[in-house]
Amino acid sequence: MSNSGIAGRVVAALLLACAMPAAAEPAPARQKELIHMVRQDCGSCHGLTLQGGLGPALLPQTLADKPAEGLVATIVHGRPGTAMPPWHRFLAEEEAQWIVTRLMEGFPK
């Protein structure tokens, strides 16, 4: 195997490694939009401070032992039979993932 072949593979692997979290991370302008949306539009049911309203609190301590995938699925598809609507028209799955990660660590202002 040539040196350049190894180097190429290392670069490719590194690229892949960075590409994964990068793909899940929305662009800064979009992050601002998502934060606004969660505080204001999700906030109409979950409260502006996310301490709960018609919908439950979305705080790190209330979400701590809930599997993230389940929460992402709830955001994307809603929960039929409850007041939680599906948001897939307005959010990509990775964006819902980003929101859940932020919610679990304490949502930005």
Add this chain to the structure above:
Amino acid sequence: MRVAVRLLWLMAAALLLAACAGAALRGTGDLGLVIERASGHVTLVNTSSRSAYARIGGLGDLSHASVVYSRDARYAYVFGRDGGLSKIDLLEARLVKRVIQSGNAIGGSISQDGRIVVAQNYTPGGIKAFDAETLELLAEVPAEYAPGQFSKVVGLADVPGNKFAYALFDGGEIRVTDFSDPKRPTTQRYPAGRQPYDGLVTPDGRHYLAGLFGEDGVALLDLWQPEKGSRRILDKYGKGEEKLPVFKMPHLRGWSVAAGRAWLPAIGRNEVLVVDASTWKETARVAVKGQPVFVMASPDGRQVWVNFAFPDNGWVQVIDTLSGQVVQTLQPGKAVLHMEFTPRGEAVWISARDDNRVLIYDTRNYRELGSLPAEAPSGIFFTSRAARIGF
């Protein structure tokens, strides 16, 4: 020269006198306030001069805040999301008193005699009564609907006889609590249906309606003949069709009644449902732009203004109640959250949250009359509410 100087002094004195007199004596009939939800402020406004005259802060989390007025229309009681209850003097433009009455509240109401202010709470689910003068706690009525299970309370409205009607979102009930003996309230219970999301009492104080989220229909209780129990109107109005997602819960209040009919938001349908307010039979439906949130009649009942849930919250539509047609579609701004008519309805004030503005429209020709800056404005509440049943 000397004459001119003396004249100037005289004018200054006259001005000062006028200013003092103005500050000392004033009515409140044309005043109100705007909730600035994100920053915990309210802006006090004058609907005659169409201007803001003061701003008060430190009111906590005001998302979903609502306001009722004392019967002299001088004091505003602001119910915050964080359970804060604040009493504001509109004349002196100051916070008189503030208490934290629960962990998570949704609104409140004031009794027929003006002595009791009642807050409706999500957690712990129930209602609490306070002395309107001192904000001292008088009584507490937990919304326990099964042993150990407490419901979020929605749709609280004052009804004649120092009673309050409300609904239990989780418990599926309508309740009427009588505070004629304020420290010893008594409560009657009536079945409502799945997940009542809000309620209203008609302007005459006779009928209480609870809109249902969990099924198609509205529960109705005749408060003049409560022994007849609650019944269902607009049953199965969706006719089994698939519902559209609801991105914001609609609101109900006594403004829904106009021209002998009640104008109600459908749930999961882009429609306003119209029912005859004497037979309670459906008479018509009006197709609108999105999921209606506020369906508000003007004080004379000639028009009904409608705003919408996300993502259609940039629109406002006007229905003519005589023809039952949409006669105007407006785009007042980004994220329209609330509307309030001036006492006799020549103008309507509209909050556009994401534009940080309150817009004022002429209800006759739909022209914009002016606007005011406000930080993420939501509810707008004028003192004309002080004299209305169910506000």
